[in-house]
Amino acid sequence: MGIYFLRRVLATIPVMAVVALFVFSLLYIAPGDPAAVIAGDQASPEQIAHIRASLGLDRPFIVRFGDWLWHIVHGDLGTSIFTNLPVSHMIAQRIEPTLSLMILTLVVSLVIAIPMGVVAAWKQGKWQDRLIMVFAVLGFSTPVFVIGYVLAFVFALQLRWLPVQGFVPIEQGFWPFLRTLILPAFTLGGIYIALIARITRASMLDVLSQDYVRTARAKGLGERPVLFVHALKNAAVPIVTVVGLGVALLIGGAVVTESVFAIPGLGRLTVDAILRRDYPVIQGVVLLFSFVYVLVNLAIDLLYTVFDPRIRY
Amino acid sequence: MKRRAFLQAAATTAALLPLSAPRIGHAAETRLLKFIPQADLAILDPIWTTAYVTRNHGFLVFDTLFGIDAQFRPQLQMLESAGAEADGTIWRLRLRDGLKFHDGEPVLARDCVASIQRWGKRDAFGSALLEASDEISAADDRTIVFRLKQPFPLLPDALGKAASNMPAMMPERLAKTDPFTAVTEMVGSGPYRFKTSERVPGSLVVYERFNDYRPRENGTPEWISGPKIAHFDRIEWHVVPDSATAAGALQSGEVDWWEQPSFDLLGLLKGDGNVVVAQIDPTGFPSLARFNHLWPPFDNPAIRQALLGAVSESDEMTAVAGTDTSLWRGDLGYFPPASPMASAAGMEVLRAPRDYEKVKRDLAAAGYKGERVVAMIATDFPVLNAMGVVGADMLKRAGLNVDVQATDWGTVVQRRAKKDSPASGGWSVFFTSFSGLDQFTPAGYIALRGNGDKAWFGWPTAPKLEALRDQWFAAPDLAAQKKICEDIQRQAFIDVPFLPLGLYYQPTAHRSNVTDLLKGLPLFWNVRKT
DSSP: OHHHHHHHHHHHHHHHHHHHHHHHHHHHHSSOOHHHHHHOTTOOHHHHHHHHHHHTTTSOHHHHHHHHHHHHHTTOOOBOTTTOSBHHHHHHHHHHHHHHHHHHHHHHHHHHHHHHHHHHHHTTTSHHHHHHHHHHHHHHHSOHHHHHHHHIIIIIIISOOSOSSOOOOGGGOHHHHHHHHHHHHHHHHHHHHHHHHHHHHHHHHHHHTSHHHHHHHHTTOOHHHIIIIIIHHHHHHHHHHHHHHHHHHHHHHHHHHHHHTTOOSHHHHHHHHHHHTOHHHHHHHHHHHHHHHHHHHHHHHHHHHHHOTTOOO | OOHHHHHHHHHHHHHHHHHHHHHHHHHHHHTEEEEEOSSOOOOOOTTTOOOHHHHHHHHHHOOOSEEEOTTSOEEESSEEEEEEEGGGTEEEEEEOTTOBOTTSOBOOHHHHHHHHHHHHTTOHHHHHHHHHEEEEEEEETTEEEEEESSOOTTHHHHHTOOSSSOOOOOOHHHHTSOTTSOOOSOOOOSSEEEOGGGOBTTTEEEEEEOTTOOOOSSSOOBTTBSOOOOOOSEEEEEOOOOHHHHHHHHHTTSOSEESOOOGGGHHHHHTOTTEEEEOOOTTOEEEEEEEOTTSTTTTOHHHHHHHHTTOOHHHHHHHHHOSOGGGEESOOOSSOTTSTTOOOTTTHHHHSOOOHHHHHHHHHHHTOOOOEEEEEEEOSSHHHHHHHHHHHHHHHHTTOEEEEEEEOHHHHHHHTTOOSOGGGTOOSEEEEEOOGGGGSSSTTOGGGOOBGGGSSTTOOBOHHHHHHHHHHHHOSSHHHHHHHHHHHHHHHHHHOSEEEEEEEOOOEEEETTEEOOOSSSOOOSSOEEO
16 A cells, blocks of 8 residues: 555656646747736837846747756746746645635535435435436536526625625634635535535445345345445445546636635636736646646545455555 | 622623724724725736736835826926926926835935836836936935936926826835836835735735825825825725626625726616715726738728728727716727817818728728738727727728637737738737826827837837827927827828727726725825725
């Protein structure tokens, strides 16, 4: 297990190198010029050329890539072209909101989706199953921003229970912190709940038809222990896989959710950087997301051994 | 303390709490202003960029030597006196006593000299001033001296301009920075101090009152002139990228002021009794379709002239700002109506009934042979998108072979810098708008320049326009300036550096308890919260 873990961690290095090359090349060939955006609408072409040169954006691809890579391997993600702040500082400022949002969304989604999936499987073909599946289809098909607007309209503007926008760091109090994240978490969680509920249902249906479940029922176990102790544990591997894969979904959804609720997270940082062509920030954030995704996948692989002792690395 | 005394004191305190707490809270609330700016303040240096949001930030942090008033006349601001000598070839500007920078250092003449020189290397009006100057020096700690090659009567106007780049006075050590490199340390002498430690780029900007700021003791607060009285201890700029969310935040009272509500939400905001929708900028936003003068078909002035007959400013502005005609003007020439330089000279061509069949005939007579016209439209700004879509349709109706290339603004600003032919990745026309202040006079009006290679994107060569601009700088009085601007407008209808597409007025929205907003820009002195 230890060797497997080490091997997987080492395997992230070539993966990250490929990601780095890909991201840098993509941004190099993509249209856009940060110097023009910096200078503003009224700057002359001559002034823009001056700014471009002062930022080193007129250097050849290989020089810029080599320079960037050299800094990366020394742990320096570079400096934002626009704010002149270190990219690592900007990312550090934005991690708490995004991480909080993703963790809360994950908790909310698992707490809601797994019981929904279990109930749907247990009551297969009945109204409970159909109702849950209708909800799942709605969750899949409704865009995140629509859910966000509806929730904000009802719970923030009409009922005034929760704020419309913003983020309060946890050090300013747990409840103020939580208040700002409830609506975004439910917004972002919509599609995730739908996904996990459907996978849980499918996986549970498969497990519930197994002999050992029939045996458990035959020996007189109640439905709750059958469902949640015997069946759910054996259905967990596909669910955990989807939860892991869904992290990418959460990252994508966080971009929209953070914009709708004005949360200063990594998603908004990414969008702002893309619109301005702030290359060092885009590169830094994409590298970070890729690294997180690789780590999440590793964690999922390791979790398999917990749910299924037959799996060995 | 005895038990009874303790209980009595506790009961008294409990009884008073509901009375005192809200009052304390209320007082704190009225000293804090929460504002949603038009965009993120990504760049702090108002000399490095012409972005309006940075200019607005600049007026909080930095002060200016002069400041324009409601009649657009320059008034003394950081100065105690200013006067011209020797037939206008020497100007002496005397700083007010006791001015301080946010780092506690006194404002000295040499700081201002360095600031003027840095600003003049980036700003169009500033560079005209530098070109007219032999020397700018500090005669003593409080006296700035301009020795000019020839009289430059607009010196106070240049140093008091409200448009970008604002002539910010900063300490010499910062002003010595290369003008093409950003200053990141925000030390000004304005009424508010920038809180670097609380900045979250893309989300939050914080200012606190500068207690050592000395407002002018006389005058009326108008635009950027007069006493700048700061009524807030703290101002927070909250960046809210989504307009529906910004509207919700304003309606719920989470913020006090939203600088630029989108036009489609104005009805919603006007219907809310706690929100006031107002217009603070009388100069508006003139909009235009900019031609690439280097390549066919728009290298041909006759084709550009023919297209003036196709312009429907009211169609353009209806698409941008809706059917409420108080939000736009459709009879725009080459100067915004609020400018004293505006006139009706040559306007017949825009006022005649629109006749697209005649435009087609005129285009054919001018030699249009069906060349592809690459029209770039920025879709990520609703105003520019609407302007571009209607503008491209107008060109199509005129019979041009239009290839619409919809993209984001970031791509437009990169591609418009390309001088390649439209077939090789270049462009033919794009759509944009400016603040009316930028087009108020020929001084900073870059879209009206005709200096070829050095001109703004599109690179028109129009020597007559350039000559008239030079004459304007030397004009002795307002009447002479106006006369020259009439000639400029007539000449512009001949050279057609761009098509004027009308002007819209951008409203602002604030909570009803926010009062005394100044006209012009989003300015943060004088404003109060009750």
